[in-house]
Amino acid sequence: MRYSARVDPPWSLHAWRKLARHALLAQVAPASIDWIAGAQQTLLPAEELSGAPARTDSIKVTQEFLDLAAAVLCHRDPTRHGLLYQILWRVREHGSRLLGRATDPQIHTARVLQKAVHRDCHKMKAFVRFRQLGGSENDFLAWFEPQSDIVDRVAPFFQRRFTGMNWTILTPYRSVAWDGQRLRFGQGAQRGDAPAEDANERLWRTYYRHIFNPARANPKTMQQEMPRQYWKNLPEAGLIPELLNQSVAAVDEMIEREPQLPRRRIPNRRK
Incomplete structure (x- = not known):
């Protein structure tokens, strides 16, 4: 049978x-x-x-x-x-x-x-970016495209992490929302259902630009930790090629710069 x-x-x-x-x-x-x-x-x-x-x-x-x-x-x-x-x-x-x-x-x-x-769970926790919904100070929405069916598995992490705000995460196969009381799961969505940008995103890009360390920039390592498949949904992703190019130039400049001998220190003499 x-x-x-x-x-x-x-x-x-x-x-x-x-x-x-x-x-x-x-x-x-x-x-x-x-x-x-x-x-x-x-x-x-x-x-x-x-x-x-x-x-x-x-x-x-x-x-x-x-x-x-x-x-x-x-x-x-x-x-x-x-x-x-x-x-x-x-x-x-x-x-x-x-x-x-x-x-x-x-x-x-x-x-x-x-x-x-x-x-995949680790990547979702790291790369979900919430955008503030217009007309509301405490309502946020994010779009993410996981490689696995992990929304139910990862949702409690975001509940604990952002318990004080109302948020929704949309994915192509499933959605989850937190209203401050309980998690609600629903159908999948489309990328266009999420807002394109908010004011916080512009601030985040400015912050990311300032904290980017050219001396530690390794394109291969960066793409291992932040695979290109996630870039399209990250506000800072548009800055990465420019910052990597700048980092190469900055490192080359530091290498070519003539070494400077340390200044001789004159000890203080007691009277």
Whole structure:
């Protein structure tokens, strides 16, 4: 028998965990399940997994596996749901030590996806730029394009960081808003739904220009920490090429400048 399992929303640990638990209790092998992400259409006819007869036993998994699954589910790799179930199936057979086996192909793949999601979360925390909405002193909006489905995962960080202001973060697949009381999640949006610029942005560019240190400017390192894919949504990004060019000229000037001997210090003589 072949079954289909729809995870909706695709990044939800709760949704995936419920289906995976039922599949284990029904003893449905990984190869017999077609995992479907959200509203995605099925390619082959299959019975819904929820209809498979299952026992009512309890299933316990380690926190390490749950943490791994929560991160991997945020990745957009189409094989992630099935990959996690394959790992879970094997963990039930061989124990949780499997998770520490870095040479295992499935574990290696899962760790790579987990690392990519963690990196994307870090970038979102660093590169979201709020713009003040016109006519309001405490309402702010930001546009961001994450590489993974991490809005639900990262939203609590912004809640703690900006708890005193009302803010909304728009992304192509999901939005989140904080009104000072609770987080509200909604549909995705378009870049044009966010304001183009505000007065604070001009001040930020001025500040960024003044704190930019030409002696520490390394284009390769900078692009590793601030990949170009994020530049289009950063107010300071338009300054970076100019500042990098200026930094090269400034460093060359310092190198070519003739060294100056230190002035001789005349000690103070006591009378």
